[in-house]
Amino acid sequence: MSTIQRPSQQVPEGTSRVPSPGRPARPSRSRTGHVPWLYLAPALVVLLIMTIGPAIYIFYTSFRNASVLGGSGRFVGLQNYETALTDPATQQAFLWTLLFVAGAVALEMVLGLALALPLAQQTRANKVASALMLLPFAVTPAVGAMIFRQLVNPNYGWVTHYLQVLGFPANLDLLGNPVGAWAVLFALDLWQWTPFVALILMAGVQSLPAEPKEAAMVDGANKWQILRYITLPGLVPFLAIALVLRTIQAFKTFDSFKIVTNGGPGNSTEMINLAIHRIGLQSFNIGLACALGVLLLIVLLLLVPAIERVIGRRADPEEM
Amino acid sequence: MKNSSRARVLKVTGPLFALSLVATACGGPEAGGDPGAKPETLRVLYTTAEANAAALQAQVPAFEEKFGVQLEIDTQPYDALQQRVFSEFASSSEHYDIIAVDTPWAPALVGNLEPLSEYLTSEELNEQPQGAISDFIPKVFFDTAVYDAGDTLKQFPNPNEPADIEAITAENFDVYGLPIQSNVSVMAYRKDLFEDPEQKEAFRAEHGRELTVPETWDEYVEVAKFFTQPDKNLYGTTVMAGVGEWATTDFKTMLASYGGDGHLVNDKLEMAFDSPEGVEALETYRELIDSGAVPPGSTSASWEETATSFDNGLTAMTTNFHALELSDTVEGGEIAYAPVPQAEAAGPHFGTWMLGINANSNNKEWAYQAISWLTSSETQQAMTEDQLHPSRTSVYDAISSEGADPAEAAFYETLGESLEVGVGRPRVTNYTEISHEIAVAVNKAASGDAAPEAALSEAADRVTSLLEQAGYDVPGN
Helix, strand or coil: CCCCCCCCCCCCCCCCCCCCCCCCCCCCHHHHCCHHHHHHHHHHHHHHHHHHHHHHHHHHHCCECCCCCCCCCCECCCHHHHHHHHCHHHHHHHHHHHHHHHHHHHHHHHHHHHHHHHHCCCCHHHHHHHHHHHHHHHCCHHHHHHHHHHHCCCCCCHHHHHHHHCCCCCCCCHHHCHHHHHHHHHHHHHHHHHHHHHHHHHHHHHHCCCHHHHHHHHCCCCHHHHHHHHHHHHHHHHHHHHHHHHHHHHHCCCHHHHHHHCCCCCCCCCCHHHHHHHHHHHCCCHHHHHHHHHHHHHHHHHHHHHHHHHHHHHHCHHHC | CCHHHHHHHHHHHHHHHHHHHHHHHHHCHHHHCCCCCCCCEEEEEEECCCCCHHHHHHCHHHHHHHHCCEEEEEEECHHHHHHHHHHHHHCCCCCCCEEEECHHHHHHHHHHECCCHHHHCCCCCCCCHHHCHHHECHHHHHHHHEECCCCCCCCCCCCCCCCCHHHHHHCCCEECCEEEEEEECEEEEEHHHHCCHHHHHHHHHHHCCCCCCCCEHHHHHHHHHHHCEHHHCEECCCCCCCCCHHHHHHHHHHHHHCCCCCCCECCCCCECCCCHHHHHHHHHHHHHHHCCCCCCCHHHCCHHHHHHHHHCCCECEEEECCCCCCCCCCCCCCEEEEECCECCCCCCEEEEEEEEEECCCCCHHHHHHHHHHHCCHHHHHHHHHHCCCCCEHHHHHHHHHCCCCHHHHHHHHHHHHHHHCCECCCCCCCHHHHHHHHHHHHHHHHCCCCCHHHHHHHHHHHHHHHHHHCCCCCCCC
16 A cells, blocks of 8 residues: 655744644644645636636536527426436447547557556667657647548548458448448557557656566566566556546547547448537537537546546555 | 639639729729728638638729728637627628628628618618629529528528518518628539440440439439449449538438428428438438448548549549539549439529628628629629629629630539529528438438438427527427
């Protein structure tokens, strides 16, 4: 169990009060009670204006039939939530979203780890490779999506060309069938975000102390045992950070779906964000869009602490 | 458009334009009365690509010279523009005097746009004849700009007669903008292939008739199959069957041509697309795909991909809204245009951008004069130099009759003919959602995932539900 390092508590100069033995001196509450809040104030103000305020407004609007040009509308109770939760298309969109997030993030964690372990050794080649890894997630997601759409074009895209060389049918229309469309969307997400996970984990591997690993080698542990019992447990906090950040990011994925498939073929890749965009920013049914946004927020609020709890427990050496 | 044709257009439009400048230099806006305090600047919010901002911007110097008022044009891409326009109106902003409005947005925006009937009938503000609304292509004008603010669902009852402001106001309608860029579905084809003696002979031998530009869907399918030679990387035509507005527009053009109501959802909120005509349209659409007469990838294609396919010589025909230009790799290639084929009737999809006046503007009279001038016959004709798709009959007449480049004249002739019989969108405030559901149905039927009838029936249920969500009282529900 980690211990908390408390700052030394000194008695301010000039005070006549002598602390009783065994009881640390405590500064006057009236003098220090507001100071931490003062330090926090700028961050809290920004948080209040940029995050908490809009979140409260979204929550408020989700109970109204608001539209952009119709004012704030009137109170309609849970009607927007009822519409959102009972609409089969929305239910399916939520399901696709969850499956995409679970699948893409899981694959990125595995591939990110597979990249991070060899690249963590600080050789000259690895430094070049690490710099190159930055490129995909430096590309604007919309631009990446537009390029991918061209790459898989069955008439002139080189992906379909080389797939044909590998034995796939000629002029394969990947975006014309649900399996192909999902494969392209996953490939795009993996290309763009695996390096992000890999960089976090690389930093983790590089920060691990060398002694336990050396001791294990002396004791005759093989590479797998070192990875399983020394490297991975040490990496858990980094895995947790990567997992939580990627999960939140993956829920926000919009550009690639909008540009590559626009929800098609049929509605087989219809993510909830596409529906929210259409309802909120094209039809301007703000009340319903806010209700969908709140539902997505609730899913995240339930999911992220759950992930943290599971990984946090595993990060606790006493429970390992 | 080729440079030579541009030069010819300039020869035609140049003198007319110069004449209008000379005429206006003698008068000016003040000559006919006081249209309010003269502003230094009029601000316009416009779209970057979809309504040809370049054509508008090219006229700014002439406008400033004529009116002595600066014209500041801000342009944005489509999605960003839509959000900007709605947020400008939501905040009752007076910043922009003139705002570009696309037809799907108009039903929601009408209450925020200045009704123009009083301006159109004002003698002070209409000294010049270019303000005449009777010159706009009637169907374009009524579909784009004429609304009943009390019931925005309603289409004007008689959209085929030249516009007359008294007739409009007598029906409780008003005018909420002036049309500037009219987009309509037209067919483009490879003239060189259609005129190739070998192709003509082969077609005659195969079908026992001359190879002609298709006028019916049956002919279209037949010719598309004839040209298809995948080993030579050549296909008959294109479809835009990916999920998106493009699929909906492809379908509604065919729906109208099979005798259905191309508006998809009529004034009474009946599902006009879920009909035998709709099924017939999708069956023909499906046949084009099943027969292999369209390039691979057509069931995920949008208007960009279809235009690229045609431009690169991959297809012999296409139907699209895009400006098309064959790439240099297509040796001897030549484009010609014709109206999209018909079955029972004609009803190519069209949609026009209009210039509306912000009801919160402080310079409404001047803004009216500006939109009146920008959409005038002379200015539109000058804008064709930058490939504007005009909205006035007189501009099409002038281009086709005054010795313009024959290819260009033929294009504009096709465009004008198609606009005269075009069909617009339903006037619902959540058109984007409606269009999405219909596009999903078209995509499912096109890719064989669902039978046309089942796909349309499912879409009708979804559209009904979406209309109810938007607050409409759908009959029978």
